[in-house]
Amino acid sequence: MEYKLTFKDYNEALKQHRLCGLKCRSCGEVVAQPRLACGKCGSSQLDVINLQGAGVLRSFTVINVAPEGREKDVPYIVVLVELNEGPWIMGNLTGVAPDSANMELIGRKVVMEGIVAVSDKFTGGEVAGPVFALDSQLT
Numbered sequence: 001m002e003y004k005l006t007f008k009d010y011n012e013a014l015k016q017h018r019l020c021g022l023k024c025r026s027c028g029e030v031v032a033q034p035r036l037a038c039g040k041c042g043s044s045q046l047d048v049i050n051l052q053g054a055g056v057l058r059s060f061t062v063i064n065v066a067p068e069g070r071e072k073d074v075p076y077i078v079v080l081v082e083l084n085e086g087p088w089i090m091g092n093l094t095g096v097a098p099d100s101a102n103m104e105l106i107g108r109k110v111v112m113e114g115i116v117a118v119s120d121k122f123t124g125g126e127v128a129g130p131v132f133a134l135d136s137q138l139t
């Protein structure tokens with residue numbers, strides 16, 4: 001088996017503000033991160049697709065104590081987003097002050113607005129992550 005979408009390709013695409021995912025040819029399941037096989041049916045017949053980067057904010061947490069290497073970024077908001085295509089993905093949230101983040105964020109529509117390049121001792125090199133913003137026109 002081989003990775004149809006490697007972490008390197010996923011990262012490079014993200015740096016160009018494209019969010020890649022995989023769609024299972026057997027059952028249609030969509031996943032948002034590089035994976036060897038479909039988590040639902042086990043098939044390795046996966047096709048690389050572009051995700052819209054839009055979805056609903058399902059959970060969040062405010063990071064006040066940064067992982068080593070990100071001290072200058074705190075406080076920041078980490079969100080769990082359910083993408084329109086189905087998969088859930090983690091990212092950062094911009095446009096909301098961390099000290100005013102509250103439960104009203106849950107259920108809000110968000111869109112991917114950019115990326116954050118993270119390079120700390122745990123990522124083994126520079127890794128990109130999606131940054132979401134509230135989609136105020138749709139909420």
Ligand SMILES: [Zn+2]
Nearest residue numbers: 024027038041
């Ligand atoms: Zn499948």
